[in-house]
Amino acid sequence: MAILGSSYWNLIDVLKAGGDGLGDVVEALTQLTPFMKDANVVACNSGTEHRSTIRTGLPSVSWGALYQGIAQSKGNYTEVKDTTGFVEGLSSVDERLLNLKPAEAAKLRLVEGQGFLESIAQTVDSAIWYSDVKVNGKQFHGLAPRYNSLSNPNVVNAGGVQADNASIWFVTHGDMQTSVIVPDSVPAGVQREDMGRQRVLDGNGNPYYVKEEKFTQHMGLCVKDWRFNGRIANIDVSDVVAGTVALNPLLRKLYYKLQGRRAYHMEREGQVSPGRTVIYMNRMLLEALDAETSNGRSGVDNFVRLTPMEIQGEEVMTWRGIPIRETDALVTNEALVA
Template structure:
């Protein structure tokens, strides 16, 4: 079974080899703790500057049987070229220079003060991984939801309709993180992932003419998402959270729909990547309650490092609260 923890490089893996000073790595580690998707995803360098071009297969070529002294026609598998772009995210942070120097570890203090900035990067990255739409926001990057929002499209074969019709819909996502299935991207010949540049001490001027000395940081991350093979991703869409019950006697039967979504994946047991499941706090709560009922053998609660972890068919169920309870109906 391909699970989280394969040898494909995550952001933390790559930063450990590229940050000899350790400060940026420390920030990345703190940032990743706030969102599981950053711990799971793998990163691939773009193959065309700030863009990543892949060929998505639309059909598998088959050989022909041949007779002696007879030839065969070469087969051709259908392919569609897909171009994904990266987006630039930037922000600044600053602290009072005099206050920072009163602390024994000035660097640790500045890192602590920067947490809210880092949380903002974290939340936006996660939100755009699911909902980013370059059709309405060209400077952003394309997420998963716009790629799986049409039941009649080829990728619609991997969307399970949970029949919700109200205004309180959400989704559960199965994602195979791998170079051939789904991965994050960063611009060619650039530093990977989150970057923190110390701009040193500068004078800050206020609107009333007063000034103070501050220690300023510049934060930046260039990032995008690529899905070379949509068969490595599946979605349970149209889950009406207002109708959910802990025993699934009414409302969406989450386990039943998740089984459908699992088997929409292309050979999940032999996937050349790592599979994780993403849902928000509301869905995770109901899944936990259903697991406690003891009837759902596919849903288990296991202890990992002293913490309860809910799993489905052995795959971890990750919480991501960027998944909203107000999604439009997928049709």
């Protein structure tokens, strides 16, 4: 059974519980950023950074015998530091425009603010997948730079050799797997601050007055256990359009590489949450997968069929019971992963 938000604390729950009146803003962002619908959100444990201790080696054990001692051993660990960044925008609406329809002033400001919300959503959604702190230190480290080599066991090569490639992702959200991180002193989600009446200058240096709103979102990503995520890379877009790429075998190959691949089906009382796995792909690939699994209803191709499920009033397609999220932040011109 696919579970999205019904059993897990997510970003919308955090903000609604906070009672800060930002529910509508965050709802708008999650509609634009599919990843946020599933995200497990945790506060940074070191200011704007989050430090995770990861086991890199198991302690050794041995068979015992009477009157013999026990060999001493210990596990090996390493510390990983993930950072956060923030995106912001400033909405300014001419006060004279608002005075023309005072009863609609709040709505007019929200309409203007929607553009900033969408821009933040697109920027954040792209950063989740492609942001690289080695390229831009203002940003946080996304997923693609972490899974950027075919030597990674959880990266499946789809065989593309050109520069028009796309990827499909399996991401497991949970405290022990992948989390969205926010600074410990900053609330999660988009912060909307009314800056009030401000005096500004036009292009000629002449003053006028506006009503300003500032929109800000702080966030980063922490991948505590890389084995629970995976990437199908080098999916040749032109071959997908031509119908010469079979996506189901690629999905199946990555599925059996994932740690705890059946974890999203179960959670027993008293156990640590195993997380929840979600598949992400762009619209073109989802359409191709849907077409691929809709042919031959006699079952002669033995493909796993996509199954639509209604989750919190939304129809979500699933593959082997794993929810699929469509996101156009996953582009069709990715560089070749070698």
